[in-house]
Amino acid sequence: xxxxxxxxxxxxxxxxxxxxxxxxxxxxxxxxxDVYPGESLAIVGESGSGKSVFVKCLMGLNDLNGYVExxxxxxxGKDLTLLKTDSDWKDIRxxxxxxxxxxxxxxxxxxxxxxxxxxxxxxLHQGLKGAEAKKAVYSILEExxxxxxxxxxxxxxxxxxxxxxxxxxxxxxxxxxxxxxICDEPTTALDVTIQAQILGLIxxxxxxxxxxxxxxxxxxxxxxxxxxxxxxxxxxEIVEVGTxxxxxxxxxxxxxxxxLSSLPQLGVKGEPLYSIEGTPPNLFHEVKxxxxxxxxxxxxxxxxxxxxxxxAVTATHSARTWLIDPRAxxxxxxxxxxxxxxxxxxxxxxxAAEGTALYGASAPEExxxxxxxxxxxxxxxxxxxxTARG
Amino acid sequence: xxxxVIKKLLLGVALIFCVSFLxxxxxxxxxxxxxxxxxxxxxxxxxxxAIRHEYGFDRPFLVQYFDWIRKILFERDFGISYKYRLPxxxxxxxxxxxxxxxxxATLIIENLVAxxxxxxxxxxKDSLIDRLAVGTSLVLTAVPSFWLAAILxxxxxxxxxxxxxxxFESWRNYILPIVTGVVSGLASTIRLTKSEAMDALREKxxxxxxAKGLTKRGVLVKHVLRNSLIIIAVNLFLQLPWLISGYIxxxxxxxxxxxxxxxxxxxxxxxxxVIQAIILIITTLTVVCNILSDIVLGxxxxxxxxxxxxxxx
Ligand SMILES: Nc1ncnc2c1ncn2[C@@H]1O[C@H](COP(=O)(O)OP(=O)(O)OP(=O)(O)O)[C@@H](O)[C@H]1O
Ligand SMILES: [Mg+2]
Numbered sequence: 001x002x003x004x005x006x007x008x009x010x011x012x013x014x015x016x017x018x019x020x021x022x023x024x025x026x027x028x029x030x031x032x033x034d035v036y037p038g039e040s041l042a043i044v045g046e047s048g049s050g051k052s053v054f055v056k057c058l059m060g061l062n063d064l065n066g067y068v069e070x071x072x073x074x075x076x077g078k079d080l081t082l083l084k085t086d087s088d089w090k091d092i093r094x095x096x097x098x099x100x101x102x103x104x105x106x107x108x109x110x111x112x113x114x115x116x117x118x119x120x121x122x123x124l125h126q127g128l129k130g131a132e133a134k135k136a137v138y139s140i141l142e143e144x145x146x147x148x149x150x151x152x153x154x155x156x157x158x159x160x161x162x163x164x165x166x167x168x169x170x171x172x173x174x175x176x177x178x179x180x181x182i183c184d185e186p187t188t189a190l191d192v193t194i195q196a197q198i199l200g201l202i203x204x205x206x207x208x209x210x211x212x213x214x215x216x217x218x219x220x221x222x223x224x225x226x227x228x229x230x231x232x233x234x235x236x237e238i239v240e241v242g243t244x245x246x247x248x249x250x251x252x253x254x255x256x257x258x259x260l261s262s263l264p265q266l267g268v269k270g271e272p273l274y275s276i277e278g279t280p281p282n283l284f285h286e287v288k289x290x291x292x293x294x295x296x297x298x299x300x301x302x303x304x305x306x307x308x309x310x311x312a313v314t315a316t317h318s319a320r321t322w323l324i325d326p327r328a329x330x331x332x333x334x335x336x337x338x339x340x341x342x343x344x345x346x347x348x349x350x351x352a353a354e355g356t357a358l359y360g361a362s363a364p365e366e367x368x369x370x371x372x373x374x375x376x377x378x379x380x381x382x383x384x385x386x387t388a389r390g
Numbered sequence: 391x392x393x394x395v396i397k398k399l400l401l402g403v404a405l406i407f408c409v410s411f412l413x414x415x416x417x418x419x420x421x422x423x424x425x426x427x428x429x430x431x432x433x434x435x436x437x438x439x440a441i442r443h444e445y446g447f448d449r450p451f452l453v454q455y456f457d458w459i460r461k462i463l464f465e466r467d468f469g470i471s472y473k474y475r476l477p478x479x480x481x482x483x484x485x486x487x488x489x490x491x492x493x494x495a496t497l498i499i500e501n502l503v504a505x506x507x508x509x510x511x512x513x514x515k516d517s518l519i520d521r522l523a524v525g526t527s528l529v530l531t532a533v534p535s536f537w538l539a540a541i542l543x544x545x546x547x548x549x550x551x552x553x554x555x556x557x558f559e560s561w562r563n564y565i566l567p568i569v570t571g572v573v574s575g576l577a578s579t580i581r582l583t584k585s586e587a588m589d590a591l592r593e594k595x596x597x598x599x600x601a602k603g604l605t606k607r608g609v610l611v612k613h614v615l616r617n618s619l620i621i622i623a624v625n626l627f628l629q630l631p632w633l634i635s636g637y638i639x640x641x642x643x644x645x646x647x648x649x650x651x652x653x654x655x656x657x658x659x660x661x662x663x664v665i666q667a668i669i670l671i672i673t674t675l676t677v678v679c680n681i682l683s684d685i686v687l688g689x690x691x692x693x694x695x696x697x698x699x700x701x702x703x
Contacts, residue, residue, distance in 0.1 A: 061600055086605040094603020101601075106594040109613055110693055111620075120612070121602045156692040172602060 007034035008212055014071035016057055025283050027053045029236040042215045042223040045233030051216045055182045059097055060089045095125055098178035102185040104165035108157040114168045115153025121175035144171045163194035174205055180212045199226055220263055232256050235280050235291035242317030249344020252319040255292045257333045298331050398684050402677040409673045413666045414455050469663035478667045489648035493633040496571035504576050505622055508583025527577035535574040539643040542566050556645035567644045582625055586618035620690045627683035631676035
């Protein structure tokens, strides 16, 4: 295992805004995040927390009314926030970073055969033409688990089931031969068994091509299965980031507690499922203090006044909450979170001792998210995903 | 695909028959009967009876109807124009090409102008050109075409003398009528194209295409244009019958001897056989255009192509 790795992509203090009918929406607030080569990073958070906007920043795909206000995205010796035109993005979009969109039903062009749509990417990024390009298409289709590729390539998207279409979307992304693969809720629209297959396929591609993957999901069950590291987003900011085990077994931010509490597997039998009260703040107005405070029954006074900075818990784990400040009164997380912490104590200790060891280019599958996954899926033992949307 | 076309054809034929029945019954719902129109207001009873008998108006309704249909189908005989005392088909025959020339030319020019404009409006939404195009075309749709025709004639033919006032011998006679037709159809085609292209631009597959690394131009040409063109192509066929009926008035203003011109004269003269024939021909054209547009849609949109063929290609 590698001890230490330089980040592949590094986001610093990114602020992104949209103008909408004369008003300004502050969609991303001071986001800083490193992405390491070969890792699998998950971004979780409620709907509207800015996950999609964030990853679209990495590809310059946000709507035209959005703009980077400040901050930088260092990648491959460039600052992506400075790229403007299509030709600026040429070497990045599709070539080095590819994306799988959320809804496979609408993310393919209904009027073109799927072979044509994959071939478009093959021509663009592998420089192949004619029969060679066709052959490449067939082999990619086979690789993503579509049998009879020559026949299927001639078919149109509507002739494919949802899961099959998502395989095609993955095939298109893979045809680009990217370094980073972004999956924006790749399984949300699919049923549970298909979900597992698609996740398996992405993992397989990740290993085979040493891909760095960024998963967006509201599904903590999915996260536990796939992620080396987790970033929790709330109201346009990252409130907690750490290795999968750290976030699952030693969560520090009250919002992360709330997210975990809403997992059915962690709930107490017979009691109603926990759901987070209230709604996220309106990002058209600047948020004062801790964005989660109004929904946090145990919020401190300072939470309403001053915005907490990112506090480091370990070298790999940090959270944006005053609770970590040494001067803060001791606020205990909910009981089941404490229980979870007990369970994960050993793991976390081990993680802390090894520093960045829980992620890295060669982290084997069994050690990464597997323990967390076991804990999350323990209660009903199924692979069923759980949505944290409440 | 074959079944689909046959189904559409059968439906079309059924529709034409329904219309023909309605058209034929029209005579019996109107005040005055054909015989009295032919004979004139002051004709004697005996004379009327004689005419009724001669033209078979005294036979049962259905017999007359089927006789009428049979003659049209097998002898291309639409009857006699009461006014001109000539076979209706002979009257119409020369006018169909004139009307068709006019409408097809209008259609082509209109779409050549409106489709690119609509695409630009969608792509550069809220720009000056978008607002100008949408605003102007909106005002122009509100203008009645006969009024526009009269104004155009006044300005360009009467005052500026750039084109002849009326007639149909030279191509210059067709300029003003075509301009009138183009202008009145412009707005709807621009709006249709714009909204189709904007819908296509908002589609998720457009983001997929960008994410693939395609440039804006590539995305527009390969993904947006083609997808919005389907509806535009369908619209092209559906517009034709509308235009033909639109020209009923315009032809009259410009004195172009097309079907519209004949239609108006025949209505004034209560020349039923001619009216029936023209309505029937326009109906048939409408049905044919509808079928053509369905076929074009089937060819261009694989979702429909497969839905109708059950997947065999
Ligand atoms: N073009 C836009 N103009 C204005 N606001 C926008 C635009 N695109 C996104 N937003 C806003 O940015 C915020 C973040 O949206 P985003 O799509 O990133 O949420 P998300 O976390 O991906 O949610 P979900 O889980 O529902 O996909 C939302 O409040 C959204 O309304
Ligand atoms: Mg999203």
